[in-house]
Amino acid sequence: MEAKSIKIKGLENEQDANTISNALHHVWGIEKVDVNISRGEASISFDPNMASYEDFLQAIQESGYAVLDELH
Template sequence: MEEQGVIKIHGPLSEKDSDEIIRSLNGVWGILQADVNKESGEARIGYDKNAASFQDFQQAIRDSGYDIKTENQNSPH
């Protein structure tokens, strides 16, 4: 079953940052779609909630060296 979520990332993002974040999100089992808006600093994901949790994607971004905003964060709907 597909879930969607938005992860807000600290700091300005370059095209390279955006590509790195998408690559790290695509490395998580269960990812169905990933897109990063570098202007807003948001990663939008679609994933199979039976294969991965929202926290798995947050951790993938952290593991790539980026900080995420956890206050007022949009979790899966």
């Protein structure tokens, strides 16, 4: 299991958080997603044999948001 935190542009309210969380939960291999509105980031626990950082980027971007930075 690995964990990453990703800074997300446009993450401002509960609706944004739910949209991003739902998108990330559809990525194969995701175990846990925690979206923090006040920090503007998503923390993701995942199986690295099933999912990659690029998968998270794609899910977030397809939801209409932009990734600012990978925080580890």
